Amino acid sequence: MSTPSPTARTSLAALAIASLPLTPAFAAGYQQPPANILKVMRAPSLPMPSINPTRDAMLLVGWQEYPSIARVAAPYLKLAGTRVEPANRAKHDTPGGYGIPPCAESFKLVKIPGGQETPVSLPAASCPDAPAWSADGKRFAFANAAKDAVELWIGDAASGKIRKIPGIRLNPMLNDELQWMPDQKTLLVKAVPTAQGPAPAKSVGPDGPSVQETDGVQGESSTYETRDTLNNPHDEALFDYYGASQLTLVDAQSGKLTPIGKPALYDALQPAPDGRHVLVSSIAKPYSYVTTYERFPHEVQVWDVSKPGRVAIRAIASLPLADRVPVHGEPLGPREFSWRANEPATLIWAEALDGGDWKTAAPARDKVMMLKAPFTAQPTELLRTAQRFGGIDWSERRDVALVSEYDQNRHWRQTRIVNFDNPAQAPRLLWDLSYDDKYANPGAPAQRTLANGARVLRQDGDSIYLTGAGASPDGNRPFLDRLNLKTLQTERLFRSGKDALERPVALTGGDSFLTWRQSPVAAPNVYLRALRQPIAAAKGEAAFASTETAVTHIVDPTPELRQIKKRLVKYKRADGMELSFTLYTPPGYQEGARVPAILNAYPLDYADAASAGQISGSQQTFTRLYQYKYLLLAGYAIIDQASFPIVGDPKAAYDSYLDQLKMNAQAAVDEAVRLGVADPERIGVTGHSHGALMTANLLAHTNLFRAGAATSGSYNKTLTPFGFQNERRSVWEAPDVYRKASTFFYADRLKTPILIMHGADDANPGTTPLQAAKFYEAVRGNGGTARLVMLPHEPHWYAARESNEQLVYEMLNWFDKYVKNAPPRVLKSAQGPAAPAQP
Numbered sequence: 001m002s003t004p005s006p007t008a009r010t011s012l013a014a015l016a017i018a019s020l021p022l023t024p025a026f027a028a029g030y031q032q033p034p035a036n037i038l039k040v041m042r043a044p045s046l047p048m049p050s051i052n053p054t055r056d057a058m059l060l061v062g063w064q065e066y067p068s069i070a071r072v073a074a075p076y077l078k079l080a081g082t083r084v085e086p087a088n089r090a091k092h093d094t095p096g097g098y099g100i101p102p103c104a105e106s107f108k109l110v111k112i113p114g115g116q117e118t119p120v121s122l123p124a125a126s127c128p129d130a131p132a133w134s135a136d137g138k139r140f141a142f143a144n145a146a147k148d149a150v151e152l153w154i155g156d157a158a159s160g161k162i163r164k165i166p167g168i169r170l171n172p173m174l175n176d177e178l179q180w181m182p183d184q185k186t187l188l189v190k191a192v193p194t195a196q197g198p199a200p201a202k203s204v205g206p207d208g209p210s211v212q213e214t215d216g217v218q219g220e221s222s223t224y225e226t227r228d229t230l231n232n233p234h235d236e237a238l239f240d241y242y243g244a245s246q247l248t249l250v251d252a253q254s255g256k257l258t259p260i261g262k263p264a265l266y267d268a269l270q271p272a273p274d275g276r277h278v279l280v281s282s283i284a285k286p287y288s289y290v291t292t293y294e295r296f297p298h299e300v301q302v303w304d305v306s307k308p309g310r311v312a313i314r315a316i317a318s319l320p321l322a323d324r325v326p327v328h329g330e331p332l333g334p335r336e337f338s339w340r341a342n343e344p345a346t347l348i349w350a351e352a353l354d355g356g357d358w359k360t361a362a363p364a365r366d367k368v369m370m371l372k373a374p375f376t377a378q379p380t381e382l383l384r385t386a387q388r389f390g391g392i393d394w395s396e397r398r399d400v401a402l403v404s405e406y407d408q409n410r411h412w413r414q415t416r417i418v419n420f421d422n423p424a425q426a427p428r429l430l431w432d433l434s435y436d437d438k439y440a441n442p443g444a445p446a447q448r449t450l451a452n453g454a455r456v457l458r459q460d461g462d463s464i465y466l467t468g469a470g471a472s473p474d475g476n477r478p479f480l481d482r483l484n485l486k487t488l489q490t491e492r493l494f495r496s497g498k499d500a501l502e503r504p505v506a507l508t509g510g511d512s513f514l515t516w517r518q519s520p521v522a523a524p525n526v527y528l529r530a531l532r533q534p535i536a537a538a539k540g541e542a543a544f545a546s547t548e549t550a551v552t553h554i555v556d557p558t559p560e561l562r563q564i565k566k567r568l569v570k571y572k573r574a575d576g577m578e579l580s581f582t583l584y585t586p587p588g589y590q591e592g593a594r595v596p597a598i599l600n601a602y603p604l605d606y607a608d609a610a611s612a613g614q615i616s617g618s619q620q621t622f623t624r625l626y627q628y629k630y631l632l633l634a635g636y637a638i639i640d641q642a643s644f645p646i647v648g649d650p651k652a653a654y655d656s657y658l659d660q661l662k663m664n665a666q667a668a669v670d671e672a673v674r675l676g677v678a679d680p681e682r683i684g685v686t687g688h689s690h691g692a693l694m695t696a697n698l699l700a701h702t703n704l705f706r707a708g709a710a711t712s713g714s715y716n717k718t719l720t721p722f723g724f725q726n727e728r729r730s731v732w733e734a735p736d737v738y739r740k741a742s743t744f745f746y747a748d749r750l751k752t753p754i755l756i757m758h759g760a761d762d763a764n765p766g767t768t769p770l771q772a773a774k775f776y777e778a779v780r781g782n783g784g785t786a787r788l789v790m791l792p793h794e795p796h797w798y799a800a801r802e803s804n805e806q807l808v809y810e811m812l813n814w815f816d817k818y819v820k821n822a823p824p825r826v827l828k829s830a831q832g833p834a835a836p837a838q839p
Contacts, residue, residue: 081292
């Protein structure tokens with residue numbers, strides 16, 4: 001194999017480490033938290049259900065909580081927004097670049113409704129992906145990242161036995177590497193081409209300069225579209241090599257392989273319901289060095305794969321390079337291709353009418369186009385949407401479809417009932433509400449899988465079913481509703497009780513459905529519920545009694561955590577806005593005792609104050625710990641998920657960011673102190689990503705906290721000049737907004753101790769590792785107290801067991817030193833004059 005490209009950015013030391021077996025000496029440079037915390041961190045994870053489409057079986061999938069640093073440190077290449085391991089072609093990142101894909105540690109086949117369990121013997125030393133069920137529920141397939149290949153495995157739902165398909169290596173680099181064809185007997189996969197040869201070798205001499213040029217035409221490129229871009233011709237050659245795949249049909253019974261078409265850089269693949277046609281999207285040149293492959297030129301085609309050995313191809317669209325798309329906007333030309341679910345082969349897509357720019361006023365923002373097989377006619381316009389097209393939910397009945405659109409400028413959405421087969425029938429407005437309004441959220445339509453694998457609305461007569469989180473002033477109470485599309489009347493069939501969190505996950509037929517139920521003291525499990533007679537019920541409550549039967553019996557892996565108590569706390573900030581947090585108290589806590597506390601939050605943007613004050617989440621979840629929450633086991637209270645709304649016109653919400661941040665923090669701290677739990681002299685603050693910037697700003701601009709821990713943050717917003725979070729103006733349009741939001745420019749005022757942690761391979765462009773390094777230099781240069789910890793090989797979210805143990809070790813030591821054991825203080829205002837300690 002050739003020498004890795006500079007794109008891999010992997011040091012010789014890291015390469016050497018990655019090749020060693022994992023031994024205690026391997027992680028000698030890492031520290032660990034105390035034994036009681038370490039025991040909980042290393043407990044088995046809770047399995048998650050994967051229910052088959054026929055609802056008569058499921059797989060309980062146990063996911064690896066933390067992989068070893070050896071896996072995280074495996075050499076990889078950074079190619080146009082992807083990270084690929086050259087040794088086996090496995091992906092080294094999730095979509096968005098936030099972490100390496102998890103591995104399944106166990107599959108357990110469970111029959112429904114009886115609950116009979118059959119362990120599935122997974123391959124040794126492997127990394128299985130999530131299972132993909134066939135629509136008939138008889139088989140499941142999964143990709144498995146082995147040492148030198150990503151393998152294809154198929155399992156039998158009756159016996160739980162699995163087998164590897166020989167002679168094929170999957171290529172998951174550009175996604176859609178594995179899916180069932182409509183006959184449910186065949187898989188469509190992306191395979192590594194068999195005669196590809198060695199990877200392109202890097203030249204011995206210098207590559208020459210990396211050259212980019214702009215032609216004077218104005219055009220933004222969002223920060224979030226510039227992750228791991230190509231840099232030189234060698235990168236382009238590597239992208240061509242590792243991205244190339246051979247489309248192949250795999251007979252699930254015999255394992256027979258049938259290549260279709262020629263190798264190319266295929267990304268999106270969608271089989272049509274008829275099983276004959278496949279929508280194929282492939283990447284074309286010229287490439288760009290400023291954006292990722294999603295914005296590269298694309299050829300969109302429909303292939304007819306019905307005749308063995310021959311593929312008939314129809315061109316649908318040639319999409320040019322889209323490297324000047326407005327921030328939060330859409331590219332020009334066809335986009336969001338899909339098949340009409342209730343027709344054999346009818347293609348649907350959207351096109352922008354406003355230049356793809358939310359700033360442009362237009363009578364209609366999008367048009368939706370349709371093209372039927374054999375794809376030789378001109379496409380016809382199906383409808384226009386006043387705002388941005390949000391998709392279509394198709395019904396098996398042709399007279400019903402739900403068409404959605406959304407307005408970014410108002411944070412608003414609408415859904416209409418449309419009969420496309422009868423244009424004379426006017427669309428009817430079904431929903432018209434703010435998408436920030438959690439309390440009014442009607443839920444999402446339940447779907448069912450047809451025999452060909454197409455997904456349609458679950459419909460009985462004139463009624464469809466809705467499931468939702470059920471946000472309320474008392475926290476989430478998930479529900480199942482039945483909605484009559486003629487009368488628009490809703491009937492509540494089920495609502496989670498107040499003493500547990502029970503979420504409908506699948507309708508099984510008739511009046512029965514499956515739920516996923518948990519409580520603070522009961523591990524999550526699947527239950528089968530059956531509706532019985534109607535009952536008198538208060539508004540919003542279930543109008544039917546139901547019986548329940550446990551299907552799974554997952555046990556508690558960490559019983560010691562049941563001593564932790566939590567409660568929902570409601571309060572108001574200075575301007576009267578309703579806020580809330582979840583208060584966790586440590587094991588053995590005695591009511592009335594004041595203990596050191598850590599506040600955690602993540603600021604969220606809202607268009608109106610009414611929605612911003614709504615309660616989200618639930619206190620009835622089964623208590624599990626992560627990151628800062630492990631400090632509960634060291635005697636800290638946790639002020640968790642404190643409401644930190646940033647409210648205002650979405651076009652200018654960040655004009656008041658800093659003032660609202662301080663109001664949010666003051667209100668949360670005051671309430672935790674008023675409750676008699678938090679010691680006002682011993683409160684710390686922590687946050688991740690945008691929450692890390694919040695942490696730094698609160699330390700610089702308030703006297704509320706003794707110390708802070710900021711993880712994977714962005715502290716200088718001028719380095720993301722074309723927008724951040726929901727701020728859509730550029731730094732040249734709103735320079736003061738960018739500066740005031742950036743703690744980097746207030747480093748001379750930051751005297752409260754701050755722990756700064758960051759993944760050294762963070763692929764999230766807004767939080768490049770440079771942000772942490774430069775922020776630390778600024779604090780250090782201005783005489784502040786800070787500690788910078790860069791975690792080797794880690795992306796935006798820390799993956800490795802060793803890294804997460806180091807994280808908890810660092811936080812515990814930092815907060816013990818500067819919060820738990822801090823002496824009383826006489827505070828000074830951040831503006832200069834003396835100020836008393838906050839009560």
